[in-house]
C-alpha cells in the first residue's frame with residue numbers, strides 16, 4: 001500500500017475578473033504522506049485558501065494533476081467529488097460554520113445526512129466524539145450558547161464523524177484566544193498522533209510549530 | 225426517516241418564524257378566499273336547486289304586471305288589474321294542463337285569542353296545495369264547495385300556526401282575518417322560502433272567492449299557477465297560455481299586463497349570475513395565490529442568500545447539488561402548504577360562520593379543499609424552483625474565503 005495520500009503536480013488556478021485574468025496558483029507541486037501534519041504559511045492573498053479548496057475537492061484546478069489516494073480527481077464530476085468529500089475529507093474553518101438552529105450533536109451528525117440514514121449508533125458516536133473533546137455537557141446546546149473554543153471543537157467533531165483520511169483546517173485558531181487556540185491545537189496534535197493526516201493553513205508560527213512540516217506559499221508558489 | 229434526519233434536513237424552515245408568517249400571508253389570504261368563495265358557490269347551487277325543487281320544473285306561473293326575474297327570484301314589478309278570475313277558467317281548456325289555481329295575494333292582520341300577527345293571505349282554489357306539492361301536517365285541503373261557496377276557511381302556514389297556537393292543535397279553531405272569522409281546517413308542513421321569494425311558512429291560504437269578495441273586495445287576481453303533465457310540455461303550454469290571454473285581453477304582446485315565469489327562467493338567471501361571480505372570484509383568488517407564491521419566492525431567495533454558508537457547508541460535507549435542490553424545493557412547498565393549511569382553517573371558520581348567517585345550506589366543501597390544496601402544492605413548487613436552483617449553484621469555495 002502506498003504511503004502517499006495525495007499528490008499535486010503543476011496545479012494552476014486562474015480567476016477571471018472582467019477582462020483581467022489573475023493567476024493565483026502558478027504551478028504547485030506537493031506530496032503529502034499518510035499520517036503527516038503539514039502547515040502552510042504565507043502572506044495574506046498568497047493563495048493558501050485557494051489551494052486548500054482544491055485539495056479539499058471544493059474547487060477544481062484550472063490545470064495540473066491531482067492524485068488523491070492514487071486516483072486522478074481533477075476531472076471527476078461534481079457528484080463524485082461530493083461523495084469523496086463526504087467519505088474522505090473533514091473540514092475545519094476559521095469561522096466554525098455551524099448551523100445556528102441545530103444543537104452541537106445535530107451539527108456533528110450533519111455529514112451523515114448525505115451518506116445515508118442516521119441511526120442510534122451514529123448518535124452514540126457523535127456523543128462519544130463530543131465527550132472526548134470535552135463537550136459532554138454541551139451536546140444539546142446551540143452554537144450561540146457556546147464559546148468560540150467550544151464551537152471550534154464541535155466543528156472538529158463534525159469533521160471527524162465520517163472517519164476521514166484527511167483533515168483540512170483553514171486558520172482554525174484565527175478567531176480564538178490563545179487559551180482556546182492551544183486547546184484546539186492540542187486536539188489536532190493528538191489526532192495526528194493517532195494517525196490522521198492533517199493540513200493546516202495558519203498565520204501563527206506558534207501554531208505552525210505543532211506540524212511536522214511547514215511550507216510557505218507566496219504569490220502562488222511554494223518558496224520553501 | 226428519523227427525527228434527527230428530518231430536523232437536519234428541514235429545521236431551517238422554522239428558524240425565522242415572523243418572516244415565515246409574513247411570507248405565507250398571501251397564500252393564507254388566497255387559499256381562504258378560494259375556499260370560502262367556492263364553498264359559497266356550491267352552497268348557492270344547492271340552495272337554488274332546493275328552491276327550484278319546491279317550485280317544480282313542471283310549473284308555470286302567470287303573474288300580473290311586468291314581472292321580472294331579478295337576482296334569480298321572480299319579482300312582481302308593478303301590480304296591474306289586467307288578470308281576471310275568468311282568465312284562469314279560460315286556461316283550463318288547454319288539455320295538457322294538469323292543475324291550475326288562481327292566486328290573489330294580499331296582507332292582513334290575523335288574530336287568535338288576543339295574539340295579532342301580520343302575514344300574507346293568499347286566495348287560492350282546492351288544486352293549489354296539490355299543484356305546489358305542499359303537504360299538510362294537520363287537517364285537510366279545501367273542498368271544491370268551499371271554494372265555490374265563498375266559505376271562510378283557512379289553511380295556516382307552519383310559522384303562522386306556531387305563532388298563534390304554539391304546540392296546540394289549530395284545526396277547528398276560529399281565527400280573525402281582518403276582523404272576519406275564519407275556521408282553521410289545516411296546517412302546512414314547514415317549507416321555507418321558495419323560488420318566488422316568499423316564505424311559504426309565513427302565509428295563510430283561503431279560498432280565492434272569499435279573498436276577492438269578503439276580504440279584499442277586488443275584481444282581479446295577482447296570478448295563476450299552472451302545472452303540466454310533463455316538464456317537456458312547458459314551452460308549448462307557455463305559448464298557448466300567452467296566446468289565449470292576449471286574445472282575451474285584446475292587447476298586443478308589447479302592452480300585455482301579465483308575464484309567464486317558469487322554473488327554468490329562474491335557474492338560467494341564477495346560474496348565469498353565479499358563474500360570472502364565481503369566475504371573477506376564482507381569478508381573484510388565483511391572483512392572490514400567485515402573488516402569495518411570489519412572496520414565498522422572494523422570501524426563499526432572501527433565505528438562500530442568508531444561508532449561503534449553511535449551503536456551502538452542506539456541500540462541503542458531501543451534499544450533492546441535487547440534495548440541495550431538493551431541500552429547498554421541499555422547504556418552499558412546506559412553507560406554502562403551511563400557509564395553505566392556515567388558509568383552509570380560516571376559510572372553514574369563515575364558512576361555518578357566514579353560511580348559516582346568510583341562511584345558505586351548509587355544504588362540505590370537499591372539492592374546494594382538494595382544489596386549494598392542489599393549487600398550493602403546485603404554486604409552492606413553482607415558487608421554490610428558482611430559489612432552489614440558486615441554492616444548488618452556490619460555490620462551496622466561499623467557505624474558505626471572505627467569510
Ligand SMILES: Nc1ncnc2c1ncn2[C@@H]1O[C@H](COP(=O)(O)OP(=O)(O)O)[C@@H](O)[C@H]1O
Nearest residue numbers: 015017024043044045046047048049050051625
Ligand atoms: N473566486 C475568485 N475570483 C477572483 N479572485 C479570487 C477568487 N478567489 C480568490 N481570489 C483572489 O485570489 C487571491 C488569493 O486568495 P486566497 O486563496 O484566499 O489567499 P489566502 O488564503 O492566502 O489569503 C486573493 O487576491 C483573492 O482576491
Ligand SMILES: [Mg+2]
Nearest residue numbers: 048049624625
Ligand atoms: Mg485565506
